[in-house]
Amino acid sequence: MAEVVLKNLTKRWGGFVGVDNQSLHIADKEFLVLLGPSGCGKTTTMRMIAGLEEPSSGEIWIGERMVNDDLPKDRDVAMVFQNYGLYPHMSVFDNIAYPLKVRGTPKADIAPRVRAAAEKVELTHLLDRRPKALSGGQRQRVALARAIVRTPQVFLMDEPLSNLDAKLRVSMRAELKHLSRELQITTIYVTHDQIEAMTLADRVAVMNHGVIQQLGTPDEIYNDPANLFVAGFIGSPAMNLIDGSIREGHFVTTGGTRLTAVRAADRARVVLGVRADDLRVSEPGEGDIDVPIYAFENTGEATLLTVQWGQQRVIARGDRHLRKEQNDIVGLSLNPDHLYLFDPDTGRRLTA
Amino acid sequence: MRDNTLKYLLVLPAVLLVFATAIWPLVESLRLSFTVGRLNRPPSLQQYIGFENYTWAFLEEPAFWNSVWVTLAYTAVTVSLTTVLALGLALLLAPGGRLRSGVQTLLILPFAMSPALIGVSFRFMFNPEFGLFDAFFGFFMPVFAGVSWLADPVLAFAVCVMADIWGWIPFLTLVLIGGLSSIPRETIEAAQVDGAGGWRLFRDVTLPQLAPVLAVVVILKSIFSLKTFDQVFMLTNGGPGTATQTLSHYIYFNGLKYGQIGYAASVAWLMVIPMIFLTYAYAKFVFRKD
Amino acid sequence: MTGKQKKAFWNAVQTGLIVMATLIMLVPIAWIFMAAFKSHVDVYQLKLFFRPTLENFALVFREPYxxxxxxxxxxxxxxxxxxxxxxxxxxxxxxxxxFRLRGETVMLVTILATQFVPAVVIILPFFVMFRDVGLLDTRLGLILVNLAIVMPFAIWMIKGFIDGIPLDTEEAAMVDGSSRLQVIRNIVLPMAAPGLLTAGIFCFILAWNEFLFALILTSKDAVTLPIGLALFKAEEGDLWNLLSAAGIIIMLPMFILALMIRKFFVQGMTMGAVR
Known part of the structure; x- marks a missing residue:
């Protein structure tokens, strides 16, 4: 068990910068999620920690040791791969036993430890099978068991749930969370799925273009986004971002609508961010603005209203019993406690 | 050991082996082509004579030009015939089903046959007295009854071509079936829904998507046609006269039967030049980005 | 014709063409098979029905053949x-x-290109050298030049198989504690084994059928089967029944091997230009 420290880590391929001078301190026993769109550098960061990719510059520390020059096998980490990376020519038992065997664990110790690991992921009845004869979820468990059979300093998980179907993903997510709280081992988890990040993480590092945009607890990145990227990336549906300006202390859309709910210092150009949940739907005339419905969607547990507000479309979440038609006019009011203002040029959050 | 060292160590034996068995003889052939290079002379008399071997081939040897024309005609005829017929057969067999996949399995057989043996068996079958093909052609076209196929320059050439395409069509059909099966089903189905059928479907959708594989087939077959030796050697041995003497055969005779290694090497190098272009074209397909 | 009739007609035409093509393909092979079991007398007549004999197979293994x-x-x-x-x-x-190697593409193209060099070009210097060092008419010499034919195919074919092994699996083994050589031994070789066998069989067929090198380099002691075909000549001409028996001995094992690896023949022969 150990902390992981990245110091000014950079990865370049020719002119392309994959990870740009990033530093990160991951505490012992912490569950850290690297979250971002594909190509943001999250997987590269993890592969550098595993030793599968060589950093162009910077340092990687695991515990008390600088591991830059260590081979993957000497870093004492365990990894779960997106496609599981199982050994197809070995049985499930041999797959799980491999990390022990190759490290020269005494034969007598191997079987009980493999059994213990298999038990934790409920695989004991499948130990004789080949990976080919397993379902996706079972393969995932083999990969997990292979990672936990040793007690490594660090777990690395590269999109481990992304190859599972939606239903299985939810249940495996819960199992993963349970397991990680039980094992108490430092874990770095890469995903592009924000729900996984929110549910699993102690802290989330949101990445884009090789740079960590925000590092914080799931609460912080959801409720206190540091910039436009994080605001737009986290949350489903994505946060509404409305262009406008602040005049005489109030927000005015580019279309000229004035919103008294928003108060700030005057500024020529701002972006107003508001989540669908923080827009209250009401009858025309009862809200801050009246807007026509562009599309009305019923998801069962709620309703989604896409409305045409001047040049922009905005999504609001309505009551599950609400029924409206396209082109109906509705009133919308903004929750003044959950509004965010951003600088459109730098993307940075403006604090009131 | 670090990967950076290991990766070069791993390729080293193969590179050395390829160098010793292919690159060295190629370079040595080039050197020989500038020498007298007679097998019956001691090494001290193998002096350099510049381009004399080459000019001899170009200016003084009608037999050289004869084999150039034979090889070019042979290549042109075999490449076009195999390509067209293999394409037709591939289209026939590609849809699958029991009969078709059964036949597909058999397609590998002629290609697994030694070309020398193909030459022998065609010589057998065109025997004017008891050959099977001879009897067959004689039955349908009485003009050919009892004809000594291999004694007639034109017919002997035709028999060589037949033996060649018999050996190559099945294999190239397999290649083209592979190409056909990699055309996404959706594009064909989309075209069908859009109203294309039969010939139009083939011309507008199938053929353009098959073009890269077709190009590979043409290049590959051209290379092997230009090199042809085994079958011709066993079938006609270049005859009658020099009517079917390909370049490879010409080089073999001059170099090893007449002992003029230097001269043979120069002709051989003249043959390498078109191969370089064909290889370049071929490599483009191997390294093409999907 | 109605659509249905038209379809049935086309199906019949297609089946006819397929049967014809198959006949053209098989008849020469069948002809050799038949001749191999015909007696010396029968082979010179166009008989479909005859009394089969195994004597040709016995004869080819005796003196002087x-x-x-x-x-x-x-x-x-x-x-x-x-x-x-x-x-x-x-x-x-x-x-x-x-790995990415310096000059990788150059090496790969060169290896590919050597396959396209006419065999006569390669054999001339080898003949001179073998004559000088006494390797003419030896099996060792023949093995050496056969490597020139086989190596490019083997490298390209096996590369294709290894490309198909997921990188994940190797990386998992490395993180699990293997060195690169352990990865190759424990993971790559077992997973590539069927591919290696396929490549081996493919190369075996190429070497077995090789003709020109053996024709030029061997005369008595190291003569291979395809060259041996030239033996079956008598004063009155070719001994077709014996030639056919020898032909079967040459081609039958290759037929069996080729059928075993037929799925990979195209990939091997085109060196990855057609997948």
Missing amino acids: NLGEKLWNSTLVALATVVIAIPIATMAAYSFSR
């Missing part, structure tokens, strides 16, 4: 060629598949 020697030479040469080529090609193929 001694086909057994040639069979032994062919087997030994082809086997030795494969046994040398496959390990060396596997090492190189792994490196080409998994």
Whole structure:
């Protein structure tokens, strides 16, 4: 068990910068999620920690040791791969036993430890099978068991749930969370799925273009986004971002609508961010603005209203019993406690 | 050991082996082509004579030009015939089903046959007295009854071509079936829904998507046609006269039967030049980005 | 014609064409098979029905033909060629598949190109050299030049198989504690084994059928089967029944091997230009 420290880590391929001078301190026993769109550098960061990719510059520390020059096998980490990376020519038992065997664990110790690991992921009845004869979820468990059979300093998980179907993903997510709280081992988890990040993480590092945009607890990145990227990336549906300006202390859309709910210092150009949940739907005339419905969607547990507000479309979440038609006019009011203002040029959050 | 060292160590034996068995003889052939290079002379008399071997081939040897024309005609005829017929057969067999996949399995057989043996068996079958093909052609076209196929320059050439395409069509059909099966089903189905059928479907959708594989087939077959030796050697041995003497055969005779290694090497190098272009074209397909 | 009739008509035409093509393909092979079982008298008549005999197969192994020697030479040469080529090609193929090497493309294209060089060009210097060092008419010499034919195919084919092994699996083994050589031994070789066998069989067929090198380099002791075909000549002409029996001995094992690996023949022969 150990902390992981990245110091000014950079990865370049020719002119392309994959990870740009990033530093990160991951505490012992912490569950850290690297979250971002594909190509943001999250997987590269993890592969550098595993030793599968060589950093162009910077340092990687695991515990008390600088591991830059260590081979993957000497870093004492365990990894779960997106496609599981199982050994197809070995049985499930041999797959799980491999990390022990190759490290020269005494034969007598191997079987009980493999059994213990298999038990934790409920695989004991499948130990004789080949990976080919397993379902996706079972393969995932083999990969997990292979990672936990040793007690490594660090777990690395590269999109481990992304190859599972939606239903299985939810249940495996819960199992993963349970397991990680039980094992108490430092874990770095890469995903592009924000729900996984929110549910699993102690802290989330949101990445884009090789740079960590925000590092914080799931609460912080959801409720206190540091910039436009994080605001737009986290949350489903994505946060509404409305262009406008602040005049005489109030927000005015580019279309000229004035919103008294928003108060700030005057500024020529701002972006107003508001989540669908923080827009209250009401009858025309009862809200801050009246807007026509562009599309009305019923998801069962709620309703989604896409409305045409001047040049922009905005999504609001309505009551599950609400029924409206396209082109109906509705009133919308903004929750003044959950509004965010951003600088459109730098993307940075403006604090009131 | 670090990967950076290991990766070069791993390729080293193969590179050395390829160098010793292919690159060295190629370079040595080039050197020989500038020498007298007679097998019956001691090494001290193998002096350099510049381009004399080459000019001899170009200016003084009608037999050289004869084999150039034979090889070019042979290549042109075999490449076009195999390509067209293999394409037709591939289209026939590609849809699958029991009969078709059964036949597909058999397609590998002629290609697994030694070309020398193909030459022998065609010589057998065109025997004017008891050959099977001879009897067959004689039955349908009485003009050919009892004809000594291999004694007639034109017919002997035709028999060589037949033996060649018999050996190559099945294999190239397999290649083209592979190409056909990699055309996404959706594009064909989309075209069908859009109203294309039969010939139009083939011309507008199938053929353009098959073009890269077709190009590979043409290049590959051209290379092997230009090199042809085994079958011709066993079938006609270049005859009658020099009517079917390909370049490879010409080089073999001059170099090893007449002992003029230097001269043979120069002709051989003249043959390498078109191969370089064909290889370049071929490599483009191997390294093409999907 | 109605649509249905039209379809039935086309199906009949297609089936007819397929049957015809199959006949054209099989008849020469069947002809040799029949001739091999015909007696000396029957072979000179166009008989479909005859009293089959095995005497031709017995004759070809006797004096003066001694086909057994040639069979032994062919087997030994082809086997030795494969046994040398496959390990060396596997090492190189792994490196080409998994690493970026300086000059990688140049090396790969050169290896590919050597396959397209006419065999006569390669054999001339070898003939001169073998004559000087006494390797003419030896199996060792033949094995050496056969490597020139086999190596490019072996490297490209095995590279194709290794490219198909997911990188994930190797990386998992490395994180699990293997060194690169352990990865190759414990993970890559077992997973590539069917591919290596396929490549080995493919190369065996190439070496077995090789003609020009053996024609030029051998005369008596190291003669291989295809060259042995030239033996069956008498004063009155070719001995077709014996030629056919020898032909079967040459082609039948290759038919069996080729059928075993038929799915990979196209990939092997086109060196990855057609997948």
